Amino acid sequence: MKIYIIAIFFLFGLCIQMQSQEMTLSKKQMYEDFDELIHILQDCNAQLPIRKIVTGIDQIALAKSLRSAIDTISTTDSFIALLNTVLNYMYDIHARESNAYFVGYDNLKGIDTAIMSYRENNKDFSNKHLFPANPLFANGEYFIPGIYQMIDLENRDTIFLYYSKIISYKGIPYEKYVQDNLAYFSPIGTRWDNEKKEYYSITSLIPFTDTIKVENQGNEIDIDLGRKYKISITQTDTVCKKEDVQKSKFPLGEKKVLYFEEDSILYIYLNDMIDFENLIPLKIKNIGKLKPISKIIIDVRGNRGGGDLVWHNILRAIVADTLIYDPVIAFKNTKRLKKFYSYPNAFADIRKLDIKVFDWCPDESFLVTNFEHTFLIPDSNSLQYTGKIYIIQNEEVYYAGHSLTTYASHIEQLVSIGEPSGLFAGFGLSPNLFQLKHSKFSFRIELAIDVSEVKEPSDVYQNIPEIIVAIPPKEKFEYIKDHSYDKQSKEYLYKYDYLFRKIAEMK
Numbered sequence: 001m002k003i004y005i006i007a008i009f010f011l012f013g014l015c016i017q018m019q020s021q022e023m024t025l026s027k028k029q030m031y032e033d034f035d036e037l038i039h040i041l042q043d044c045n046a047q048l049p050i051r052k053i054v055t056g057i058d059q060i061a062l063a064k065s066l067r068s069a070i071d072t073i074s075t076t077d078s079f080i081a082l083l084n085t086v087l088n089y090m091y092d093i094h095a096r097e098s099n100a101y102f103v104g105y106d107n108l109k110g111i112d113t114a115i116m117s118y119r120e121n122n123k124d125f126s127n128k129h130l131f132p133a134n135p136l137f138a139n140g141e142y143f144i145p146g147i148y149q150m151i152d153l154e155n156r157d158t159i160f161l162y163y164s165k166i167i168s169y170k171g172i173p174y175e176k177y178v179q180d181n182l183a184y185f186s187p188i189g190t191r192w193d194n195e196k197k198e199y200y201s202i203t204s205l206i207p208f209t210d211t212i213k214v215e216n217q218g219n220e221i222d223i224d225l226g227r228k229y230k231i232s233i234t235q236t237d238t239v240c241k242k243e244d245v246q247k248s249k250f251p252l253g254e255k256k257v258l259y260f261e262e263d264s265i266l267y268i269y270l271n272d273m274i275d276f277e278n279l280i281p282l283k284i285k286n287i288g289k290l291k292p293i294s295k296i297i298i299d300v301r302g303n304r305g306g307g308d309l310v311w312h313n314i315l316r317a318i319v320a321d322t323l324i325y326d327p328v329i330a331f332k333n334t335k336r337l338k339k340f341y342s343y344p345n346a347f348a349d350i351r352k353l354d355i356k357v358f359d360w361c362p363d364e365s366f367l368v369t370n371f372e373h374t375f376l377i378p379d380s381n382s383l384q385y386t387g388k389i390y391i392i393q394n395e396e397v398y399y400a401g402h403s404l405t406t407y408a409s410h411i412e413q414l415v416s417i418g419e420p421s422g423l424f425a426g427f428g429l430s431p432n433l434f435q436l437k438h439s440k441f442s443f444r445i446e447l448a449i450d451v452s453e454v455k456e457p458s459d460v461y462q463n464i465p466e467i468i469v470a471i472p473p474k475e476k477f478e479y480i481k482d483h484s485y486d487k488q489s490k491e492y493l494y495k496y497d498y499l500f501r502k503i504a505e506m507k
Helices: 002-020 027-044 047-055 059-064 067-072 076-088 113-121 174-180 279-288 308-318 335-340 399-408 457-461 473-484 490-496 498-505
Strands: 136-138 141-143 147-152 158-162 165-169 190-193 198-201 211-216 219-224 229-234 256-260 265-269 295-299 323-325 329-332 354-356 366-368 374-376 389-393 414-418 432-435 442-445
Touching (some): 027 442, 047 059, 047 190, 174 198, 256 279, 256 490, 295 308, 308 374, 308 399, 389 399, 473 498, 490 498
Parallel strands (some): 295 389
Antiparallel strands (some): 256 265
């Protein structure tokens, strides 16, 4: 009997898998799904009208221009790749294909979760042959990330590259090549430079084909990437060693709470906003207790995000006075958006939000939150600190990490300092799940924008620190190169970290 039961379950599972496998789409179905994706983006992505005003680029028009490619597409995989390119044209780290779903959060009405599970378990991990790995971006220029020895296997010539500056690829100035191909790089690296009024990328991977021109230690070199090379790569700088700094086992560092007695500085480094056991606030109170503190520095450079509650608890462990927490977020006022949020576990009753037209975006109507104020109340055993809390940010601070830097602009005691991230940041919700009818293409987009303290369209980006520090190119490049060192050690911070030293010197 057990054998029959097992056989029945096996056949049942096989049927589900067969139903979940990729379907063949007609051209009509492809066009309908493509148009539906465009309509969802138009109706629900509140960033797009702001981006258009600030950048002058119509991203929906760029995405629509891809529609004609359907004529030459013959497989579902190729169509899915096209839809991913449409999302890449949103230039947003949140707009992405997603086959993971969360029962307690997502609106799963009409969503085929079986096909999502199938695709999640059958990901294509194939990689194009790329060179080099993720060029470094520093002060408007791109560099090869490390030290390369390339031996041409045909003529045995050796090319030695030392963090070389990339001049051009395929004869095109590299900066222009990047800007022309943003939709084909990972959107997590797409950035907007509000000063130069242009996009750039920190994830501009290059195919191992054609010719790349680099400036290597004062000499320009053309490298034919179509040839066969034996390549050895090191990320360690053997020329400019820092003998006085320990090496790190963690590329993004690890959470730290340090007290520097000579300057009475309490330093907190957060590589993410994940702290399930609430250990960081405990360390802060233990280390800072009864010590004179002239300033507190919270370093979120490279922070990968997590939950806002982590930094809420950190501030509660530090401050003496209650902090108001009153973010204002907005959504597009459309029928589709309101219909989408009419499910039981939605964040709020969308019908009760205020309807507003802002003078900085007069052609759009928004649904705006009108929640009661909430407060961050200090712990009973907090440090009772009343001085300045400096929040250090760079281009690679994400999600909840960036929410903290945004919050600094709301609170006088907090001061954000560093470089603009170039991201669309601020308070928001987790990106929401959608699925197209025929292809079952599942994706997420961020529906909310943060309109707190906004006076002009560029303010909605919420990524520019209150104190912008122009880091000298050499200092910035050294910091990027030093990932193998413990950059959160006292030795590194005081001797080699330009931003930290600037804050330490502030009166």
